[in-house]
Amino acid sequence: MRNLFAFIAGGLFGTGLFISGMTDTTKVQGWLDVFGAWDPTLAFVMGGAMIPMVIAWLITRRRTASLVGTPFPPKPSTKIDSKLIVGSLMFGMGWGLAGLCPGPSIAALSYGGTGLYIFVAAMLTGMAVTPILRARLDRAVPAE
Template sequence: MRAVYAFVAGGLFGAGLFVSGMTDTLKVQGWLDVFGDWDPTLAFVMGGAIIPMAIAWALVPRRLTPLAGGAFPNRPTPQVGRELIIGSTLFGAGWGLAGLCPGPAIASLSYGGAAHWVFVAAMLAGMVVAPGLRSELDRRVARD
């Protein structure tokens, strides 16, 4: 059942990314472009997505376990470290450069053409080397 629920969740996510136009790199860059012809669409997408998600978080304390069993995720320790800042900045720069983030990059694979496959391949390569970079970063911090 877990896989079925995950498929439904992924389907809703993919459909939402598609109809909202978030796989259009111009719309994403247009939202980031505050000095140009600003496109507000992404703000509506974010706002729209946060509403059902906030309701879901509010429901969590009322339920003992998730529908498929297991446990709800723990609240992460509110630790804002170097990796969060460096990672988010690096991600944001890449996001602005191409106008794609991980979700839309996957959602657009079937119609975006070769460039989207190249983007996803590069992204996966980055994800594969990231754990090594993370431990290297940790080592340097520990040494200083």
């Protein structure tokens, strides 16, 4: 049952990304081009995503587990540290250069070209290498 809900949620998410144009790299880069040909439509997509998320947060505040029985993860840390800053910078640079982030890149795989496949390969490589590098850095540099 859990996998069925995950499949449905993933399908809805991918469909929403496609319909909203977020799988189109030029639309995303247009959002980031505030001093050029700025395209504000991504703001509406983000706003539309925040509304159901706020509702979900309000509902989960009174629950300890999801509808399929899985416990909710602990609340994330609000600490702003070097790992968060570096990760945010890397994510932002990749988003600005490629016009894609992980969700839309996976949704666009069905029709993407060589550039998209290179981006996804680089993204997956980064996801695989990051825990290894992070463990090495944690050993070399004491926690803040």
